[in-house]
Amino acid sequence: MKAGYADVFDSIASLWSGAVNSMTPITEKEKAVRDWTDARNERDSVKRELDNFRKFVTMDFGPDMAYHALYGNTYEFADKEYTYKLNGFNDVQQTKPGHSSNLGRWKGWDDKKPNVMIYDNGDRCWGASDRSTRVTLICGEEHKVVDVKEPNKCEYTMTVKTPSACSQAALNALKNGE
Numbered sequence: 228m229k230a231g232y233a234d235v236f237d238s239i240a241s242l243w244s245g246a247v248n249s250m251t252p253i254t255e256k257e258k259a260v261r262d263w264t265d266a267r268n269e270r271d272s273v274k275r276e277l278d279n280f281r282k283f284v285t286m287d288f289g290p291d292m293a294y295h296a297l298y299g300n301t302y303e304f305a306d307k308e309y310t311y312k313l314n315g316f317n318d319v320q321q322t323k324p325g326h327s328s329n330l331g332r333w334k335g336w337d338d339k340k341p342n343v344m345i346y347d348n349g350d351r352c353w354g355a356s357d358r359s360t361r362v363t364l365i366c367g368e369e370h371k372v373v374d375v376k377e378p379n380k381c382e383y384t385m386t387v388k389t390p391s392a393c394s395q396a397a398l399n400a401l402k403n404g405e
């Protein structure tokens with residue numbers, strides 16, 4: 228039998244409503260999953276912010292928080308072979324294309340030198356201690372790594388100019404040898 232327009236219309240309409248009906252529960256479930264995922268992502272991001280904030284307020288930024296400006300910022304220095312990166316109050320990296328070594332993680336200030344940061348517990352080094360870096364902060368107009376050396380195998384030194392080292396608090400600490 229040849230189907231008339233009305234029949235075709237009816238079957239399309241019934242297919243359509245069947246499809247819509249069968250889709251409805253899935254859509255609701257999907258919506259619930261999406262809402263839940265959004266809520267979880269939101270919670271995770273608030274938690275990350277809170278963790279970062281906690282880290283920031285408990286960090287030892289030196290006398291009068293003189294060095295807080297270096298927190299969360301990266302300063303680079305390139306020599307012939309490597310690019311060195313200081314991630315302030317976090318870690319030091321030595322990179323070249325396709326390779327990266329951790330030269331130490333933030334440990335704290337040198338007991339005797341209030342302008343020297345110690346990063347240790349970096350990547351393993353054959354025949355020497357795990358990589359570590361001493362970062363000396365000196366007064367300068369802008370934040371800038373001016374030198375990186377490796378006086379002993381896997382023991383690095385970095386010199387960084389920063390206006391933070393010119394602050395009265397930092398200068399007083401240096402004078403008093405705090």
Ligand code: MAN
Nearest residue numbers: 321328352353377379380381
């Ligand atoms: C790599 C670099 C050097 C380091 C050697 C030690 O080449 O990290 O700085 O001296 O490893 O094997």
